[in-house]
Structure formats: C-alpha cells, structure tokens
Amino acid sequence: MSKPLSPEVIAIVKRTAPIMQQHGLAITTRMYDRLFTDPKMKALFDNAGSAPGEQPKRLAAAILAYAQNVDNLSALHGAIERVAKRHVAAHIAPEHYGPVADALLPAIKDILGDAVDASILEAWKEAYWFLAEVLQNREKAIARP
Numbered sequence: 001m002s003k004p005l006s007p008e009v010i011a012i013v014k015r016t017a018p019i020m021q022q023h024g025l026a027i028t029t030r031m032y033d034r035l036f037t038d039p040k041m042k043a044l045f046d047n048a049g050s051a052p053g054e055q056p057k058r059l060a061a062a063i064l065a066y067a068q069n070v071d072n073l074s075a076l077h078g079a080i081e082r083v084a085k086r087h088v089a090a091h092i093a094p095e096h097y098g099p100v101a102d103a104l105l106p107a108i109k110d111i112l113g114d115a116v117d118a119s120i121l122e123a124w125k126e127a128y129w130f131l132a133e134v135l136q137n138r139e140k141a142i143a144r145p
C-alpha cells in the first residue's frame with residue numbers, strides 16, 4: 001500500500017491542477033519531446049497499436065486530471081483498472097515509470113516557468129509516484145493473477 005500523501009501535498013496539487021490542465025497540451029507536447037528522445041520509450045507507444053499521437057495525449061491528460069483526485073482514489077477505480085489493463089497489453093513495466101516522471105516534471109517547469117516553484121514540483125512528483133505505485137500494483141496483479 002502506498003504511503004498516504006500529506007495534506008500539504010494534496011493541497012498544493014489541487015490548487016495547481018487547474019493551471020496544469022489549462023496548459024495541458026503544451027505540457028504534454030513538451031513531455032513527449034523529452035520522452036521520445038529515448039527510442040525505447042517511443043517504441044512502447046508505436047507498438048501499442050493506437051492511432052499515432054492519440055494515446056500519448058490521453059496519458060498526459062490523465063496524469064494531470066487524476067491529480068485532482070489524489071485524495072479520493074476510489075473515484076478513479078474504474079479508470080485505474082482500464083489504464084492498468086492497457087499498460088499490461090502495451091508491456092509497460094515498473095522501470096518505465098521513472099523516464100515518464102523525468103519527462104513530465106521538467107516539462108511542467110519548461111512550460112510554466114516562474115509560475116511553479118520547487119515546492120509545487122515536489123508535490124507533483126509525490127502525486128505522480130503515488131499514482132504510479134497504485135498502477136504498478138494493479139499491473140503486477142493483472143499480469144500474474
């Protein structure tokens with residue numbers, strides 16, 4: 001079970017979720033520019049069989065949207081199940097979560113600049129890893145029931 005997020009982190013993420021979503025497409029685009037410099041990461045998406053460009057957008061939009069519910073994961077139960085199944089089908093493994101974090105967090109800073117400070121980025125990092133752990137646990141269970 002993931003360590004619960006602190007009330008401070010939850011407050012920061014919820015307060016800043018609207019600005020993240022407002023700039024979601026720019027953040028997403030920058031995130032994939034960063035992520036796809038690694039051909040192995042790009043191949044995971046190319047081989048997933050969806051329309052080019054579609055899933056990446058959904059993925060990043062989901063990370064931004066889910067953050068609003070970091071304190072109420074039961075509201076996300078259905079979405080988490082669907083994503084975990086898609087990930088297992090696309091051969092996503094725990095070691096892939098680091099590169100996505102390393103692309104997403106700097107992309108937020110690239111796009112939002114001075115509107116985000118270190119404490120905001122740290123809160124988003126914690127929220128990302130919280131969700132990542134929930135997904136990884138489900139993916140393990142689905143892959144090896």
Ligand code: HEM
Nearest residue numbers: 044045048050055058059062063086090096097100131132
């Ligand atoms: C907290 C982290 C993550 C979230 C919230 C997330 C969310 C999502 C969502 C919403 C989808 C679309 C599901 C649907 O079809 O309805 C998706 C698909 C996908 N995700 Fe993730 N994802 C995360 C981490 C990752 C990581 C680390 C990778 C590895 C590079 C990854 C790779 C993919 C791929 C390749 C697909 C497309 C699957 C397909 O086309 O069938 N995701 N993800």
